[in-house]
Amino acid sequence: MSAFFVSVVVLPTRAGALGCGPVLANKLVEVSYVYDGDTVKIAQRQKVRLAGINTPELDSTNPVISEVAAQATVFTRHWIDQNAPVYLQVAQDAKDNYGRTLGYLVSGNGEDLGEALIKKGLAYAVTVAPNDEKQQCYARAETLARKARVGVWSSKSVVSRALNINSAGFQLITGKITRVFHFKTADAVVIDDSIVLMIKPKPSMPLRIGRSLEVRGWVNKKPFRYDDFTALYVLHLNNIANIKVL
CATH class of the missing domain: 2.40.50.140 (Nucleic acid-binding proteins)
Incomplete structure (x- = not known):
């Protein structure tokens, strides 16, 4: 994955075609590093934390959780490799308490990484106001994952x-x-x-x-x-x- 950041291209979102959230401005980026399923690095050491989701922690003492966390990290790396370059949609509240940019990563054809992680059971949908742009979309994705009992939903101890x-x-x-x-x-x-x-x-x-x-x-x-x-x-x-x- 390349280490530079392209900030000059701003396009209207195409995510609406998949029904995942409202129209948001897209900024073309290239991801240089994946920390885990929901956090990546783009240029100039800028961290991006995906809004609206939470992937399990890699250091969890629960073996089910730690395994899903590893799967989420691999999935995010693969998704970015397959879809690069990707677009960043910055959330309404653009920064968290750690100084990370909050937003959504989407592919050129409008596929949303957060939604894809949730559908696989590799992330929970979680809404922190005011960043509720994709709450309904993510809730629908989680319903599908829970019914299919995949990822975190495969274990009753987690559910x-x-x-x-x-x-x-x-x-x-x-x-x-x-x-x-x-x-x-x-x-x-x-x-x-x-x-x-x-x-x-x-x-x-x-x-x-x-x-x-x-x-x-x-x-x-x-x-x-x-x-x-x-x-x-x-x-x-x-x-x-x-x-x-x-």
């Missing part, structure tokens, strides 16, 4: 994991609502008295005690305390697309 959090980072969690605290701008929904979902803005869907949820996002080891209640973990959510009422 429906017990709420026994041993590490921070991205998690797919199922559990029952045991408490709800209402604040002025956010709701704190407690799952199994173990983890707090801090949802801002306040959710429009009814999240009542006793309901079972599937939730995805990045868990922080940050104790939550309110009155006489304490939980050791917090998961911040700003989009209800990451919550499924079971």
Whole structure:
């Protein structure tokens, strides 16, 4: 893969032909390095993190997760080699907390790398506002992967994991609502008295005690305390697309 970056070509997206998201501006790029399934490097040491998805971590202690992570990395390398040069569509919120560019990689015929990873079960769909450009497209792709039980969805321990959090980072969690605290701008929904979902803005869907949820996002080891209640973990959510009422 070449190490230079071409920034002078800006084309309208062709991804609409595949139904994956709205029309976005495309910038022609060449990828110089693939870190893992969802992070690559383009010119001038610029890192690009794919928006709207999360691939498993290569260093996971779960053998299923680590194997899928390796497969996702190989898939991304192969996809880029087969489709180079590719186009970068920069997301609405263009940078993450690590200074990486957030966006989507698409081929010349409009195929979206994130969608392709999700369909293979090599990535989870996850929405972080305001970058919801492809949320519906990615959700449809994940539904297909779950039905086919491929990739991460091939293992029940990954599909429906017990709420026994041993590490921070991205998690797919199922559990029952045991408490709800209402604040002025956010709701704190407690799952199994173990983890707090801090949802801002306040959710429009009814999240009542006793309901079972599937939730995805990045868990922080940050104790939550309110009155006489304490939980050791917090998961911040700003989009209800990451919550499924079971």
